[in-house]
Structures are given as C-alpha cells and as structure tokens.
Amino acid sequence: MFLALRDLRFARGRFALMGAVVALIAVLGVLLSGLASGLADAGVSGLRALPVTHMAFDEKATSEQFSRSTVEQEDWQEWSGAPGVERAEPFGNTLADAQVTQGAEKGEQVNLAVFGMAPDSPLAPSPTRGRGLEDGGGGIVITREIADLGVEVGDVLTADKSEVRLKVVGLVDETVSYGHIGVAYADLDTWRHLHYGLPGDLPEAARRQATAVALTLEDGADVVAVEKATATRADTKEATFGASPGYTAESSTMALIKGFLYAISALVVGAFFTVWTVQRKAEIALLKALGAPTGYILRDALAQVVAVLVGATALGTAIGLALGSTMIGKAPFSLSAPAVATSSGLLIGLGTVGAVVAVRRITAVDPLTALGATR
Amino acid sequence: MTTSATDHRAASDAAGSGGLRLLDVTLTLGDGDTAVTALDHVGLNVAPGEFVAVVGPSGSGKSSLLAVAGGLQRPTSGTVHIAGTELTALSDKERTAARRRHIGFVFQQSNLLPSLTVREQLLLPLHIDGRLDAAARARADELIEAVGLSHRAGSRPHQLSGGERQRTGLARALMTSPAVLLVDEPTSALDRFRSTEAVRLIAEQTHERGTATVMVTHDTAIMNTADRVYEMVDGRLS
Numbered sequence: 001m002f003l004a005l006r007d008l009r010f011a012r013g014r015f016a017l018m019g020a021v022v023a024l025i026a027v028l029g030v031l032l033s034g035l036a037s038g039l040a041d042a043g044v045s046g047l048r049a050l051p052v053t054h055m056a057f058d059e060k061a062t063s064e065q066f067s068r069s070t071v072e073q074e075d076w077q078e079w080s081g082a083p084g085v086e087r088a089e090p091f092g093n094t095l096a097d098a099q100v101t102q103g104a105e106k107g108e109q110v111n112l113a114v115f116g117m118a119p120d121s122p123l124a125p126s127p128t129r130g131r132g133l134e135d136g137g138g139g140i141v142i143t144r145e146i147a148d149l150g151v152e153v154g155d156v157l158t159a160d161k162s163e164v165r166l167k168v169v170g171l172v173d174e175t176v177s178y179g180h181i182g183v184a185y186a187d188l189d190t191w192r193h194l195h196y197g198l199p200g201d202l203p204e205a206a207r208r209q210a211t212a213v214a215l216t217l218e219d220g221a222d223v224v225a226v227e228k229a230t231a232t233r234a235d236t237k238e239a240t241f242g243a244s245p246g247y248t249a250e251s252s253t254m255a256l257i258k259g260f261l262y263a264i265s266a267l268v269v270g271a272f273f274t275v276w277t278v279q280r281k282a283e284i285a286l287l288k289a290l291g292a293p294t295g296y297i298l299r300d301a302l303a304q305v306v307a308v309l310v311g312a313t314a315l316g317t318a319i320g321l322a323l324g325s326t327m328i329g330k331a332p333f334s335l336s337a338p339a340v341a342t343s344s345g346l347l348i349g350l351g352t353v354g355a356v357v358a359v360r361r362i363t364a365v366d367p368l369t370a371l372g373a374t375r
Numbered sequence: 376m377t378t379s380a381t382d383h384r385a386a387s388d389a390a391g392s393g394g395l396r397l398l399d400v401t402l403t404l405g406d407g408d409t410a411v412t413a414l415d416h417v418g419l420n421v422a423p424g425e426f427v428a429v430v431g432p433s434g435s436g437k438s439s440l441l442a443v444a445g446g447l448q449r450p451t452s453g454t455v456h457i458a459g460t461e462l463t464a465l466s467d468k469e470r471t472a473a474r475r476r477h478i479g480f481v482f483q484q485s486n487l488l489p490s491l492t493v494r495e496q497l498l499l500p501l502h503i504d505g506r507l508d509a510a511a512r513a514r515a516d517e518l519i520e521a522v523g524l525s526h527r528a529g530s531r532p533h534q535l536s537g538g539e540r541q542r543t544g545l546a547r548a549l550m551t552s553p554a555v556l557l558v559d560e561p562t563s564a565l566d567r568f569r570s571t572e573a574v575r576l577i578a579e580q581t582h583e584r585g586t587a588t589v590m591v592t593h594d595t596a597i598m599n600t601a602d603r604v605y606e607m608v609d610g611r612l613s
Contacts, residue, residue: 002495002502003488010490010531286486289447291475292503293468368447370482371438371559 004304019312026316036254038332046178084221090210092116092191103155113178116191127170139169145182162197270354288367394587400453413439415610421587431607437591458554479548558590
C-alpha cells in the first residue's frame with residue numbers, strides 16, 4: 001500500500017469521482033433490496049409466517065394453486081396418518097371484499113386475504129388484542145394493514161355479494177399480507193362461507209373441503225405414496241410463494257434490475273481502472289525496472305481497488321440506509337441486514353472482478369520502456 | 376574493437392569483489408530480414424569506484440548496453456557479471472531481485488513517481504525489497520543531504536526543478552547501495568551549467584561509494600568528468 005495510498009491522496013479528485021459513482025450505485029442497491037424485500041413481504045409474509053414446511057395441493061392445480069386447488073377431508077386424514085408426516089391439517093385461502101357495517105369507519109371498503117384454519121391448530125393466530133378464533137362464530141382476526149384502515153376489534157364487516165357477516169374478534173398487530181392484501185384469519189366454516197359466497201347453512205360437501213393440506217414433514221420424508229393415494233402434490237412452503245399473485249413477476253423484475261446494476265458497476269469500475277492503469281504505464285515500467293516483482297505491483301493496485309470500493313460502498317450503504325429508513329411504512333419497503341449485506345458484498349465483489357481484469361495488464365508492461373525518453 | 380576486456384586491473388576487480396563485467400555480449404533485435412544488431416561482441420569491465428562514460432549518437436546501441444548490463448534484457452549471446460554474479464545465468468525472477476539489490480538506475484528526465492515526495496522516492500526501493508526500517512530512513516536522509524536536497528525532502532516532483540529531479544533520481548538509485556550504477560542520458564533535460572553539476576555529482580558519489588558506474592550520453596561536453604570514455608558506433612564499443 002506504500003504507493004497505492006499516496007496515489008489515492010495525490011489523485012484524490014479522480015478517485016473521489018469514481019468513489020461517488022460507486023457510492024451512488026450502493027445507495028441504489030440498498031434502496032432496491034429494500035424495495036425487493038418490501039414487495040416480497042407484501043406478497044408472501046402471510047405464507048412465510050405459517051408454521052408449516054409444505055403445502056399439498058390438488059395435483060391438477062399447477063399454477064396459482066391457492067385459487068385453483070381444492071382438497072377433501074379424506075386427503076388431510078390420509079396425510080395425517082402417513083409416515084414422515086408430523087402434522088397435516090386443512091388450510092383455506094381466498095380473497096374477499098367487504099364493507100364495514102358496524103364501527104367507527106362505517107361504509108369503509110376493505111380487501112381481505114382470508115386464511116381459514118381450525119381454531120385449535122398451530123396455524124391459528126395469537127392476537128395481540130381481543131380473542132382468538134372460535135368454531136362457527138363468524139369471527140375473524142385481522143392484521144395491522146386492515147386495522148390501519150380504521151377497523152377495530154368489535155367492528156362488523158359484511159362481505160360483498162354473499163353478505164356473510166364477519167365479526168372482528170381479535171387483532172394481530174403485525175403487517176401480515178398475501179398478494180399485497182392484508183391477511184384476516186378465520187375458522188374453516190367462516191372461510192368456507194366466504195369462499196363459496198354462501199351465507200346461512202353450508203352444504204355437507206363444502207364442509208369437507210379446503211384449499212390445501214398444510215403439512216409439517218420430517219426431514220427427508222418420502223411422501224410419493226401418499227401423494228399418489230390422495231392425488232395431491234406437496235410443495236415446500238417457499239415454492240408456494242410463486243403461487244401468490246404477482247410474486248414471481250415482481251421478484252424477477254427486481255432481480256433483473258439488480259443484476260443490471262451490478263453489471264454496470266463492475267463495468268464502470270473496470271473502465272476506470274483500465275484508464276488508470278494505462279495512464280500509469282510509465283510508472284509501472286519504472287517500478288519493474290527498479291526491481292519490483294509483478295506481484296508487488298499487482299498487490300498494491302488491488303489494495304487500492306479494494307480500498308476505493310469498500311470505502312465508497314460503505315458510504316453509499318450508510319446513505320441508502322438513512323434514506324430507506326424514512327421510506328418504511330410509506331412504500332412496500334423493508335430493510336433486512338442479510339439483503340443489504342448481500343447487495344453491498346456483491347457490489348464490492350463484482351467491482352473487484354471488473355478491476356482485476358483491468359489491472360491484469362500490469363503484467364504485460366515491459367520494464368525496458370523505462371529506459372529512453374518515455375515521458 | 377573490444378579493448379577493455381584486456382584491461383587487466385579492471386577485469387580482476389570486476390570478477391572478484393564486484394563491479395560490472397560484460398564479456399563478448401551480442402544483442403540482436405527482431406529476426407529474419409529485419410534483424411538489427413544492437414550490440415556487436417561488446418566487452419566492458421568497470422571496477423568498483425570507477426566512472427565510465429559511453430558516448431555515441433542515438434541509435435548506436437547505448438540504451439541496449441544499459442538494458443543488458445542492468446538485466447532488463449537478456450543478450451543473444453555473451454555473459455554479464457554483476458558483483459560476482461552471472462546475471463545472464465539467472466531466471467527472470469532472480470534477475471528482478473538482482474536489479475532490486477545490486478543495480479541502481481538513473482533514468483532520463485529522472486523518471487520519478489508523481490505522488491511521492493523526494494524522501495518517499497528514496498524509500499520506495501527499500502519498501503519493494505521489504506527492508507523499510509529505521510536504518511533505511513536514516514540512509515535516505517543522509518543521501519538527500521549528500522545531493523543537496525534537504526530543503527526539498529517533502530516536495531513532490533512537480534514542485535522540483537529539472538536539476539533537483541535528476542539529483543533525486545541519483546539519490547534513489549544509491550539507496551540500495553548498488554554494486555553497479557547505470558545512468559541514462561542524465562543531462563537531457565538540463566541546461567549546460569546544471570549538466571556539469573549533475574555529472575560532477577555522479578562522479579563524486581561513484582568515487583565515494585565505490586559503485587561501478589556506466590553513464591551513456593550523446594553529450595560529449597560532459598564526458599571529461601569520467602575516468603574512462605568509450606565511443607559506441609553501430610553496436611561496437613571503442
């Protein structure tokens with residue numbers, strides 16, 4: 001670093017410009033990862049929060065499983081008894097529109113992502129306020145996004161068209177959503193009323209159905225036989241995220257933007273250090289003539305690259321975090337340490353790769369050019 | 376005419392205790408029809424403490440002589456000995472190390488690094504060799520004083536005059552206590568008065584520190600400062 005540090009100080013204008021570009025890319029990187037995790041949370045935080053490992057869907061439903069799949073009572077009973085299955089229970093999923101018909105915000109229109117489950121199952125919510133679910137009471141437990149509209153415990157909502165009455169019995173004070181819609185938990189019969197749009201008594205057939213079988217499987221459990229017997233297919237919980245509306249498109253768009261960003265930054269860093277190395281050609285020849293091994297010059301140059309990248313990325317990340325924290329709550333935005341670390345790490349890593357390609361030309365400089373009038 | 380090879384005193388000194396010895400060195404550049412003989416059976420012995428000047432027009436092979444003597448280029452045939460080591464028998468890596476430890480270069484227009492102060496220019500060769508210690512720092516200060524730049528120790532090249540730069544280059548070359556000092560056109564950027572000053576300083580340091588010094592120049596006015604003068608024409612030394 002003998003020369004690298006002094007060059008950094010001497011050519012600080014040029015390096016500051018380069019550092020500013022990297023820092024701005026780091027800011028953008030943090031904001032994009034925040035937006036990506038925010039969008040992912042809005043899409044699937046409800047599914048992520050479920051204490052299960054897999055979901056089994058009707059094998060005929062190969063996409064948008066949550067709206068297309070129907071499973072029967074025999075299916076979850078069969079799954080319960082299968083080897084390697086710790087727990088299996090019915091799970092219902094449906095999107096519903098409702099209106100506040102009793103409460104402070106009377107007339108307010110509310111979108112609900114309704115998750116149906118047995119009140120005594122581990123899937124059922126533990127409300128921060130109010131009570132939990134009960135069978136057959138038409139009660140629901142709402143989450144923060146719905147509460148933010150002014151809906152409170154004790155209010156009554158009425159579903160559009162079917163006119164099924166829903167009594168808000170509890171609140172989970174967390175943002176839990178599915179497909180960008182706030183989740184409301186309901187007991188299975190209430191969920192079935194909403195799902196089939198049927199107020200009053202449910203037909204016997206409907207009472208034996210759900211969307212999927214929520215499963216907790218042992219590690220490495222072989223479930224091919226039970227899949228075959230029930231005509232269902234078990235997906236890991238993470239694989240079901242793709243079934244959430246818009247999730248795949250959003251995450252691939254964000255990944256594409258981030259990919260381009262990293263590629264651009266690697267190219268910019270590579271271009272800068274190419275020009276810088278070409279400019280230093282006479283100096284490099286001199287160093288070699290003075291007896292510096294190529295490794296010494298390469299180490300010096302790479303230390304400089306890493307110093308610039310780490311410094312600029314750290315600065316940009318700090319600015320990005322400061323900006324990002326003002327966005328939380330106003331946009332689908334959430335900052336997670338691993339995502340920010342990955343983004344910053346990739347920026348440094350790929351920038352170094354770009355610069356390595358550039359400083360590699362140090363090896364080709366002939367010390368002989370130090371002799372004669374080279375300057 | 377490679378008369379110097381028969382200089383008995385120089386030959387024994389060069390082979391024994393150090394100095395520079397070129398024996399029947401030929402360097403051919405390019406190949407086939409475009410081949411050029413840059414050095415044609417050159418022999419040269421320079422004893423420690425001896426200052427040899429090589430004059431000649433440009434294109435006569437002077438720079439090739441320095442390149443081969445300084446281990447920057449391998450001769451097509453012949454041998455080069457430096458401080459008792461056969462430079463031409465070494466691997467590329469060993470030659471680089473030999474350059475670092477036993478050879479001092481003073482380049483045309485001094486060739487300093489723009490971001491380093493005078494003092495740092497001197498410390499660099501020892502940092503490269505991993506020997507940057509208190510003794511090295513003391514030696515740098517001593518050399519800066521010897522070339523009369525104490526008041527400029529913290530200046531960078533763009534703040535120095537041509538003469539000061541050249542003196543910095545000389546001091547840097549002497550930092551590693553080299554056995555051989557190779558000087559390339561030291562006066563190309565200097566006026567008449569400063570040229571004489573610069574070459575006198577080189578002669579003085581050569582005698583004081585016992586380096587075997589070879590200076591190539593096309594400036595015949597400065598050659599009388601040297602102990603011996605050779606003329607180079609078409610790759611031959613006379």
